[in-house]
């Protein structure tokens with residue numbers, strides 16, 4: 310730290326230099342984040358000092374958090390769901406599995422299984438946050454294979470379940486391919502085995518309800534115990550805004566710790582101090598857009614996704630699966646080479662999926678028709694050289 314303070318203008322000069330080094334989202338096709346909505350920015354700045362870690366001091370902000378949980382629960386099939394605004398999908402996933410573990414630990418107390426290592430079964434397509442979960446919660450994370458459409462294979466899920474399995478995870482909108490697992494069938498398996506089912510809808514939770522095609526993926530499926538959904542992805546709230554929902558309060562109570570010297574008695578969140586600003590931003594976007602506004606945004610992203618897929622096909626480039634949402638995986642041969650050639654040629658930031666290898670593109674609201682036309686022109690050149 311410098312001994313003497315700098316002038317404000319001097320600090321701002323440095324900040325501007327740093328900002329220039331950062332990429333703008335305009336040619337980023339690899340991210341599930343985007344520019345925050347204007348109303349989210351305004352709300353964020355208005356509540357910038359609010360700390361939901363000590364929510365008794367900020368009852369107004371706290372009301373907005375409760376309202377976000379209620380609205381999101383209602384959108385996802387259970388208006389009486391409880392939960393809170395987390396820092397994102399990673400925290401939400403950790404907390405759901407932590408609640409399962411604590412619940413089962415209590416249930417197993419005094420049984421022969423006590424002291425044995427618990428496990429959960431997740432699809433091979435699960436987000437890398439489950440690696441952190443295995444490490445932190447000291448449970449085994451078993452990976453079930455996928456079928457040809459990159460949905461989890463149900464018979465493999467069943468084969469991996471044993472008497473130490475505490476829960477299953479299904480993904481509604483996989484990070485790499487945007488695919489939706491057969492949540493209904495997974496719910497049946499969970500009920501039959503008396504274990505929990507967590508739906509990781511970090512990305513898809515604010516996409517699937519607004520698609521023309523209907524999917525059973527949320528609390529409308531009986532076996533679903535918890536859901537994670539990220540307002541800082543498709544809802545265009547500010548970072549950090551995740552949301553973790555529990556169908557039953559009893560399960561969320563498994564996370565409760567006492568909070569001495571605060572205005573509240575207990576706390577469920579993983580972090581202590583946490584952003585009231587992101588809660589206000591999420592509340593503001595939801596109120597401002599309504600279901601109609603979100604449907605419009607998702608429809609637009611899907612139209613542009615179709616335009617991209619159509620354009621790619623006319624170049625002879627095909628998709629790995631028929632896109633379900635605004636995530637596209639293109640079969641371009643050597644995806645790593647194509648990805649770096651696109652970066653060199655047009656400054657495009659794309660990513661490469663693990664298995665099968667493909668060029669991955671996320672069509673967020675900052676991706677416009679012109680963006681896709683320019684991208685396709687560069688893809689054509691790159692493919693003529695490499696594909």
Ligand SMILES: *Cc1c(COP(=O)(O)O)cnc(C)c1O
Nearest residue numbers: 397398399400436484509511512
């Ligand atoms: C993005 C994502 C996550 C992780 O969310 P963070 O907000 O980055 O912590 C988890 N699961 C899925 C399916 C995701 O797409």
